Amino acid sequence: xxxxxxxxxxxxxxxxxxxxxxxxxxxxxxxxxxxxxxxxxxxxxxxxxxxxxxxxxxxxxxxxxxxxxxxxxxxxxxxxxxxxxxxxxxxxxxxxxxxxxxxxxxxxxxxxxxxxxxxxxxxxxxxxxxxxxxxxxxxxxxxxxxxxxxxxxxxxxxxxxxxxxxxxxxxxxxxxxxxxxxxxxxxxxxxxxxxxxxxxxxxxxxxxxxxxxxxxxxxxxxxxxxxxxxxxxxxxxxxxxxxxxxxxxxxxxxxxxxxxxxxxxxxxxxxxxxxxxxxxxxx
Amino acid sequence: xxxxxxxxxxxxxxxxxxxxxxxxxxxxxxxxxxxxxxxxxxxxxxxxxxxxxxxxxxxxxxxxxxxxxxxxxxxxxxxxxxxxxxxxxxxxxxxxxxxxxxxxxxxxxxxxxxxxxxxxxxxxxxxxxxxxxxxxxxxxxxxxxxxxxxxxxxxxxxxxxxxxxxxxxxxxxxxxxxxxxxxxxxxxxxxxxxxxxxxxxxxxxxxxxxxxxxxxxxxxxxxxxxxxxxxxxxxxxxxxxxxxxxxxxxxxxxxxxxxxxxxxxxxxxxxxxxxxxxxxxxx
Numbered sequence: 001x002x003x004x005x006x007x008x009x010x011x012x013x014x015x016x017x018x019x020x021x022x023x024x025x026x027x028x029x030x031x032x033x034x035x036x037x038x039x040x041x042x043x044x045x046x047x048x049x050x051x052x053x054x055x056x057x058x059x060x061x062x063x064x065x066x067x068x069x070x071x072x073x074x075x076x077x078x079x080x081x082x083x084x085x086x087x088x089x090x091x092x093x094x095x096x097x098x099x100x101x102x103x104x105x106x107x108x109x110x111x112x113x114x115x116x117x118x119x120x121x122x123x124x125x126x127x128x129x130x131x132x133x134x135x136x137x138x139x140x141x142x143x144x145x146x147x148x149x150x151x152x153x154x155x156x157x158x159x160x161x162x163x164x165x166x167x168x169x170x171x172x173x174x175x176x177x178x179x180x181x182x183x184x185x186x187x188x189x190x191x192x193x194x195x196x197x198x199x200x201x202x203x204x205x206x207x208x209x210x211x212x213x214x215x216x217x218x219x220x221x222x223x224x225x226x227x228x229x230x231x232x233x234x235x236x237x238x239x240x241x242x243x244x245x246x247x248x249x250x251x252x253x254x255x256x257x258x259x260x261x262x263x264x265x266x267x268x269x270x271x272x273x274x275x276x277x278x279x280x281x282x283x
Numbered sequence: 284x285x286x287x288x289x290x291x292x293x294x295x296x297x298x299x300x301x302x303x304x305x306x307x308x309x310x311x312x313x314x315x316x317x318x319x320x321x322x323x324x325x326x327x328x329x330x331x332x333x334x335x336x337x338x339x340x341x342x343x344x345x346x347x348x349x350x351x352x353x354x355x356x357x358x359x360x361x362x363x364x365x366x367x368x369x370x371x372x373x374x375x376x377x378x379x380x381x382x383x384x385x386x387x388x389x390x391x392x393x394x395x396x397x398x399x400x401x402x403x404x405x406x407x408x409x410x411x412x413x414x415x416x417x418x419x420x421x422x423x424x425x426x427x428x429x430x431x432x433x434x435x436x437x438x439x440x441x442x443x444x445x446x447x448x449x450x451x452x453x454x455x456x457x458x459x460x461x462x463x464x465x466x467x468x469x470x471x472x473x474x475x476x477x478x479x480x481x482x483x484x485x486x487x488x489x490x491x492x493x494x495x496x497x498x499x500x501x502x503x504x505x506x507x508x509x510x511x512x513x514x515x516x517x518x519x520x521x522x523x524x525x526x527x528x529x530x531x532x533x534x535x536x537x538x539x540x541x542x543x544x545x546x547x548x549x550x551x552x553x554x555x556x557x558x559x560x561x562x563x564x565x566x
Contacts, residue, residue: 170565171562175487177528194558196559197518197559198521198524200480200483201458227561227562229562230562231558234480242479242480246458247459274480275478275513279514280510282455283423283455
């Protein structure tokens with residue numbers, strides 16, 4: 001099994017931080033992650049600048065990335081306009097996303113589930129580069145509660161050409177559920193949040209079930225828009241610590257990741273959610 | 284499999300908090316945990332008051348506990364004097380502890396590993412009530428680094444009459460290691476810290492390997508004396524959330540636990556490490 005860790009900190013992490021960082025600092029973060037050996041980095045999101053100020057200036061960020069061989073730079077897109085912007089920047093991979101439930105799509109993407117599905121299918125059909133289809137709230141929805149696994153499976157089957165990633169967007173999943181849904185949908189990847197401290201066990205469960213792509217966010221950057229006091233994504237360095245000691249090679253330099261989180265702590269002026277950068281690697 | 288959750292918050296949690304709580308408040312915490320359905324609570328530690336002020340007044344704490352049927356109240360003891368104090372209070376169970384390494388015992392118990400082992404054996408041999416033997420730093424030692432599993436197995440085999448619990452005192456273990464060492468030693472229990480975000484996955488691994496007792500601390504109270512900025516034990520409510528949703532009944536009322544963590548947050552005036560009490564139960 002070839003494991004691909006994708007650091008979504010510059011996108012999912014920063015997007016949920018109260019303070020917006022300048023494009024130059026965001027590019028510096030991406031360059032540091034690439035230097036640490038991350039095989040994939042979700043660098044930006046192509047959304048309207050006024051809707052998510054933390055993600056404003058995606059093109060500026062990409063222009064300042066020092067491209068490194070062997071690193072795949074990805075961007076998030078919600079619609080055709082976003083995909084066109086991504087194509088113009090020359091990013092390697094498009095991560096096209098929608099929610100697993102109707103209400104989530106209406107609230108976040110201004111579309112019904114049927115419309116969102118058709119939109120993703122159109123983008124994937126015309127894409128001229130590798131694509132990921134991320135299904136948000138696949139394990140639970142802040143608006144609809146429990147999500148029917150059958151519906152997620154039906155959705156995943158529509159995105160055959162793409163790499164499918166199932167996202168536990170609000171951090172409610174447990175390992176059994178992750179194992180079952182990854183196996184049932186034959187999904188390639190898992191995007192986990194540690195909102196209720198299940199994120200790391202879930203990541204291992206996803207690998208057991210056949211996933212080969214795991215998303216994580218440096219320092220555990222980010223949060224949860226549906227639970228203001230909650231933490232966000234699993235921390236990349238904590239996941240690397242866990243995987244390496246489990247005997248699963250990541251190709252990522254743990255000490256370099258710890259250095260990046262120490263740097264980010266200085267930038268944000270507060271303790272981050274990641275724990276390994278505070279406790280130290282071991283032994 | 285009958286799972287027994289033991290809340291060590293009143294002992295391992297409070298012992299590692301900077302602020303010492305009054306015996307009456309500690310007893311109130313214990314009474315709240317019992318009312319929430321915890322089948323076992325580690326209430327106090329019988330150490331010298333001047334050595335660990337947070338644990339001072341163990342007898343006062345026990346005197347204020349409102350004993351509840353079906354709840355086992357335990358105390359930690361390091362030596363014969365501690366066991367005599369525990370016996371006088373009438374607590375149900377003695378948790379006798381030592382470290383897996385020579386240096387840890389010398390630094391923490393003023394004894395060599397050989398002496399500590401003999402001391403535990405003497406106490407267990409003469410005990411007139413149920414006993415647990417907790418082997419600290421069984422998965423890694425702050426002074427000696429990696430710990431030989433063979434040494435832990437030899438140690439565990441000496442404590443046949445007692446329930447053996449393996450402790451990941453500094454939070455360095457990963458699930459594979461927990462699974463292997465619990466299975467090899469046929470230990471009854473696992474005491475995990477979440478210092479590097481592996482604690483919840485480790486708890487599940489311990490159950491898979493046959494453990495029937497899991498320690499946790501309400502709110503994730505506590506810390507790590509060897510890593511000042513690190514977090515401590517796994518949080519009881521987060522573990523209950525995980526187990527219940529995995530389909531493993533705990534008999535504990537999650538909402539009641541969340542209420543206790545909210546109460547504790549008010550007492551300490553700071554955010555606790557537990558995440559479920561902040562994010563909310565689900566669905």
